[in-house]
Amino acid sequence: MSAEMEMKQKTHQIQLAGVGGQGIISTGRLLLSVGQEEGFLVKGNETHGMSQRGGSVVFQVRIGNFNGVLIPEGEADVLLSTEPMEAVRNINVLKPGGLVITETHRIIPAISNVIKKEYPPDEILYETMKKRTANIVKVPARDIAESVGNLRGANLVLLGVLVQLTDFFDPSLVEQKIAERWPKVSDINLETFHKGMEFASKLKLQ
Amino acid sequence: MTRLETISSAKADVQNHLMLLGNEAVALGLMDEGANYFTGYPGTPSTEIIEFAIKRQDDYGIEVHWGTNEAAALEDAAAAAISGHYAVFTAKHVGLNVAADPFVTLATMGVRGGLVLCIADDPSMHSSQNEQDTRWYGRLAHVPIIEPTSPTNAYFWAREAMKLSIETKLPVILRLTTRISHGLGTVEELPRNKREPLPYEKDVSRFVSIPANARVNKKRLNEAFEYTQQLIDSPNFVRELTYGSEDVGVITSGIAASYCEDLSKKYSLDTLVIYATHPLPKEQVYRFMKNRRKILVVEELDGVLEGDIKRLAYENDSDVKIIGKEKISLDYELKPDQVEDAIRDFLNLEPIDRTLIELPMESMLPRPPTFCAGCPHRAAYYDLKRAFKNIDTIYSNDIGCYSLGALPPYNEADSILCMGASIGMAVGYAKANPDKTVIATIGDSTFWHSGISALANAIWQDVNLLVVVLDNSTTAMTGTQENPSTHGKLNIAKTIQGMGIPAFELSSFEYKEFIDLARRLIKLPGVKAIISKQPCVIYENQLIKEEKAKPKGYVEVDHEKCTMCGLCVEGLNCTALSVVDGKIAVDVAQCNGCEFCSTICPRDAFTLKEVA
Ligand code: SF4
Ligand code: SF4
Numbered sequence: 032m033s034a035e036m037e038m039k040q041k042t043h044q045i046q047l048a049g050v051g052g053q054g055i056i057s058t059g060r061l062l063l064s065v066g067q068e069e070g071f072l073v074k075g076n077e078t079h080g081m082s083q084r085g086g087s088v089v090f091q092v093r094i095g096n097f098n099g100v101l102i103p104e105g106e107a108d109v110l111l112s113t114e115p116m117e118a119v120r121n122i123n124v125l126k127p128g129g130l131v132i133t134e135t136h137r138i139i140p141a142i143s144n145v146i147k148k149e150y151p152p153d154e155i156l157y158e159t160m161k162k163r164t165a166n167i168v169k170v171p172a173r174d175i176a177e178s179v180g181n182l183r184g185a186n187l188v189l190l191g192v193l194v195q196l197t198d199f200f201d202p203s204l205v206e207q208k209i210a211e212r213w214p215k216v217s218d219i220n221l222e223t224f225h226k227g228m229e230f231a232s233k234l235k236l237q
Numbered sequence: 238m239t240r241l242e243t244i245s246s247a248k249a250d251v252q253n254h255l256m257l258l259g260n261e262a263v264a265l266g267l268m269d270e271g272a273n274y275f276t277g278y279p280g281t282p283s284t285e286i287i288e289f290a291i292k293r294q295d296d297y298g299i300e301v302h303w304g305t306n307e308a309a310a311l312e313d314a315a316a317a318a319i320s321g322h323y324a325v326f327t328a329k330h331v332g333l334n335v336a337a338d339p340f341v342t343l344a345t346m347g348v349r350g351g352l353v354l355c356i357a358d359d360p361s362m363h364s365s366q367n368e369q370d371t372r373w374y375g376r377l378a379h380v381p382i383i384e385p386t387s388p389t390n391a392y393f394w395a396r397e398a399m400k401l402s403i404e405t406k407l408p409v410i411l412r413l414t415t416r417i418s419h420g421l422g423t424v425e426e427l428p429r430n431k432r433e434p435l436p437y438e439k440d441v442s443r444f445v446s447i448p449a450n451a452r453v454n455k456k457r458l459n460e461a462f463e464y465t466q467q468l469i470d471s472p473n474f475v476r477e478l479t480y481g482s483e484d485v486g487v488i489t490s491g492i493a494a495s496y497c498e499d500l501s502k503k504y505s506l507d508t509l510v511i512y513a514t515h516p517l518p519k520e521q522v523y524r525f526m527k528n529r530r531k532i533l534v535v536e537e538l539d540g541v542l543e544g545d546i547k548r549l550a551y552e553n554d555s556d557v558k559i560i561g562k563e564k565i566s567l568d569y570e571l572k573p574d575q576v577e578d579a580i581r582d583f584l585n586l587e588p589i590d591r592t593l594i595e596l597p598m599e600s601m602l603p604r605p606p607t608f609c610a611g612c613p614h615r616a617a618y619y620d621l622k623r624a625f626k627n628i629d630t631i632y633s634n635d636i637g638c639y640s641l642g643a644l645p646p647y648n649e650a651d652s653i654l655c656m657g658a659s660i661g662m663a664v665g666y667a668k669a670n671p672d673k674t675v676i677a678t679i680g681d682s683t684f685w686h687s688g689i690s691a692l693a694n695a696i697w698q699d700v701n702l703l704v705v706v707l708d709n710s711t712t713a714m715t716g717t718q719e720n721p722s723t724h725g726k727l728n729i730a731k732t733i734q735g736m737g738i739p740a741f742e743l744s745s746f747e748y749k750e751f752i753d754l755a756r757r758l759i760k761l762p763g764v765k766a767i768i769s770k771q772p773c774v775i776y777e778n779q780l781i782k783e784e785k786a787k788p789k790g791y792v793e794v795d796h797e798k799c800t801m802c803g804l805c806v807e808g809l810n811c812t813a814l815s816v817v818d819g820k821i822a823v824d825v826a827q828c829n830g831c832e833f834c835s836t837i838c839p840r841d842a843f844t845l846k847e848v849a
Contacts, residue, residue: 050604052827063256063421070251074387075421077258079281079364079716084638085812086606098387098495100420103573104591116601123593139815140604144806145646151600162594182826 041071042095043199044102048121049113050138051078051088054186057212058111059090061190064208065200066094076100085141087117094199109197111189113172114138116151119159130166132192134185136173168192168234175226184223191227202228254423259388259413260285262424263355266395268297271432272325272353274317275301276310278686279715280329281364282418283357287327288718303718306656306686307336311354315339318348318408319444321435323399330358330371331655335687337374343408344378345454346444347461349435351403353395354380357413360537360570364714366636366655368569370538371412375515379462381469382410382515386494388422394512396430401513403432405465407458412514414537416492416570466516474513475521480505485583486525489535490514490542496576497535504580517545526550526557533583534561537571605644610813611829613771614639614707617745618647619809619837621676621705624755630674631666635659635688637680638714638773639707646810649678657687660695660704667700674759677704681722682712684729695764696736703759704733704766707745709773717776730768740766748836774829789830790847794821798842805834805843 045062049055056077066073071094078088091102102124110125111132112118118133125131139150160167170192176184187209194200209224210217257265264275264286275290277283290301300317304310307328314326328336333356340354356374359365375382383398385391395411402409442450443457478501486507489497494510501508509525511518526532526546534543543561550557564579565571574591581588608615617639634643634650635658643650652662659677667675679688684706695702706729712718721727733740739761743751751769758765780786791813799821806814806821811834813827821842835843 051606060256060421067251067254067256067423072251073256073421073423074389076416077419077421079284079419084606084609084641085604087604098498099492099573100388100416100422100495101573103577104593117604119596119601120604122596140602141607141806141810141812141815142605142645143602144803144816145810146602148602150602151597155597155600159594159597 044107045092045109046107046124047090047111048117051085053113055088055090058186058190059092061208061212062092065204068204072096074100111193113186115156119156122160122163125163128164131160132168132189134172135169176223179222181219181223187220187223188227191224192231195228195231251423254425257424258285259391259417259420261289262388262392263395264289266392267325267399269429270396270399271430272323273299274322274324276304276313277327278304278307278310278332279712279718280332281715282359282415283327283329284715286355307332311336311339315343318350318352320437321350323351323432325353327355330369333374341378342446344380345458347406351399352408353398353402353411354408355411357418359415363415372541375410379458380408380410381465382412384412384491384514385417388420389424391417392424405461407461414492469513470518470520474518476510478508480507482507485531486529487533487535491537493535493537493571496573500577500580519549529557531558607812608641609774610811610827611774611831613745616833617707617769618642618649620745620751624752628674630676633659633663633666633677635679635683637683639680656683657691660688660691663702664695664698664700667702675702679706681708682720685721696738701762702764706768708768708770711773711776713773733766738764742768742770744771745769746833788848790845791825791828791830792823792843792845795842796820798840800840804837
């Protein structure tokens with residue numbers, strides 16, 4: 032089997048999680064298009080309908096020789112979450128020792144004001160994640176995105192972190208797809224993405 | 238190219254394929270197979286079929302439109318197909334209930350052109366009120382069913398479904414489920430098959446279903462079904478994966494088949510995937526199972542195939558052991574892990590230890606869907622709750638975004654049954670509970686769908702009832718599709734006034750006026766209506782994005798003025814508002830500047846900041 036063929040047999044499974052309206056679907060679709068461009072078979076699935084209205088949403092990315100669109104529990108290589116409590120809600124999809132990349136900014140469900148229950152403290156959230164893996168990367172993605180004036184760009188910061196920390200995706204291909212997907216705002220979106228990569232590269236140096 | 242998954246590692250191949258949702262693949266497949274007439278009613282998870290056809294409408298030169306409800310849409314598609322066109326009807330599973338009347342009789346007449354019914358089931362009820370299994374409808378009406386197993390081959394099987402309908406002159410169900418409809422995969426587009434519609438031909442004996450003709454049609458249906466049985470009993474409608482497990486095997490279909498395909502290699506398990514699941518391709522299935530000792534049938538939802546296969550074994554005096562629903566869940570969608578567990582059990586292998594992390598549920602918060610920030614429905618429920626504070630009410634609610642009024646803090650739903658039932662049930666509530674005040678809440682699309690006929694009944698029965706139509710002028714739940722209220726084509730207030738009862742149009746954001754009106758109306762006898770008219774905020778944001786409207790901005794809170802009374806966060810519960818460090822905080826990324834919080838704040842603490 033040639034090296035080329037072997038490469039194509041590799042598989043990557045990534046679960047994106049977050050809250051409806053945070054750009055989960057566009058990020059997931061972008062990853063699928065990058066995988067496809069690299070010559071892999073890709074499969075994905077996304078949340079539609081009711082939950083899109085501010086509820087928990089997930090998007091699953093499967094790159095490689097899969098027929099099914101769902102990632103079995105405990106098999107995702109990466110869990111990328113745009114909200115810390117949603118990372119916990121989805122932790123079981125991650126394989127033991129897999130990589131968690133999570134936004135640190137919380138989105139407090141409006142219901143908490145009604146049921147009079149506080150958002151869980153960080154220790155509880157991160158302790159739970161740690162039971163699955165030690166590889167947890169916390170990213171102040173929203174702050175980073177806002178620092179370049181991209182109010183809704185946290186998903187792109189996290190994408191930058193993912194691309195930097197794994198060798199799943201060719202950064203220049205990701206850039207190309209970002210520019211294609213958001214032609215009107217490609218400059219600021221690329222800048223936001225690069226901020227994420229930069230954040231992650233500093234992590235590596237530590 | 239075959240119906241098989243294109244499992245290819247050649248770079249050039251995959252790159253040139255399209256990346257599509259299963260629903261989009263279905264639409265494209267049908268258009269490429271010559272379908273020229275699309276209609277349906279929006280419903281998750283089926284909506285994107287028509288949406289995709291709308292996008293390609295001009296390119297293909299085809300007719301595409303939404304209908305007011307599934308029965309009207311199917312009758313519309315049926316007439317096109319009887320006229321000689323190649324028609325497509327789309328609906329979610331429960332939508333076929335609405336269209337069941339035309340559907341069952343249409344099968345007996347058949348069509349002259351072609352007709353594919355794309356029906357999408359929602360196992361696990363991600364966005365539905367039940368999880369009925371559409372495959373029973375094929376059996377009820379003697380209509381063939383084709384089931385793709387992935388978004389990728391949905392393209393191919395949609396084309397095959399149209400071909401089968403044209404060949405058999407029967408309507409054909411293309412049965413989809415959430416993970417196929419909303420799964421994404423690469424699709425290889427094949428050459429288009431241009432089909433000319435047949436010229437119209439009158440055929441009274443066939444299409445006028447009076448008893449004398451209906452008796453003939455019944456025989457016609459039986460013959461057409463028999464012919465279908467012969468057609469699909471070919472290796473083309475199944476796929477056999479052979480790994481040498483001579484003694485045992487798996488038979489599967491639909492999305493479950495994709496999980497089996499991923500596992501059968503791992504477990505060296507011979508597997509038969511069935512794409513034409515009604516009528517059962519008997520010879521193919523029997524050939525696969527006859528020399529085996531045990532068969533595992535893996536299917537999502539009901540044990541429909543299992544029953545057919547057991548019957549087939551009985552007919553052939555076979556003593557092969559057929560295992561199905563006793564090992565595979567009847568409820569909810571199947572997960573690949575469940576399928577693997579069932580296969581291991583079937584092969585007498587040790588169960589896999591799937592140690593899952595226990596989530597700290599006592600600390601976690603739920604995150605149910607909510608009304609969007611700035612949603613006029615939230616304001617309407619806020620108004621109604623305050624208008625009828627000390628009154629013993631029954632809220633008869635309906636299906637749409639506004640079903641969320643059932644959740645706290647609004648709690649304004651005593652029941653939600655099906656499309657249009659808010660008004661339909663209100664009649665019974667009013668008659669059975671004369672001491673209570675009955676309020677029906679219903680959206681614009683649902684009003685036109687089936688609320689209107691129920692309203693005629695309520696007026697006729699002369700019950701005391703307040704109907705509140707939450708008219709945001711779009712079918713919002715499924716992603717803002719058009720309906721008769723969009724662009725003001727039809728006006729609900731005028732329609733209801735024309736039925737002879739009082740009906741007033743008012744925005745739910747007009748808090749005081751709304752409450753006054755509701756209190757005034759409730760004192761009147763008979764049926765009366767408020768049309769709470771205010772556009773959907775998602776729809777408005779789409780216009781802003783397309784630069785057809787100006788964003789309103791966002792609100793800021795004056796903490797000096799605020800007394801933390803809680804009305805805005807607890808009572809209104811706008812998602813853009815929260816309490817941070819004991820103070821009201823506005824999430825500016827979410828706030829849509831509707832200013833309703835400002836209207837209801839007793840301290841006038843909010844001010845709108847316009848964006849440049
Ligand atoms: S103006 Fe007030 S009620 Fe309206 S979206 Fe903003 S915070 Fe919510
Ligand atoms: S309604 Fe006004 S006073 Fe009451 S908590 Fe909200 S901002 Fe403060």
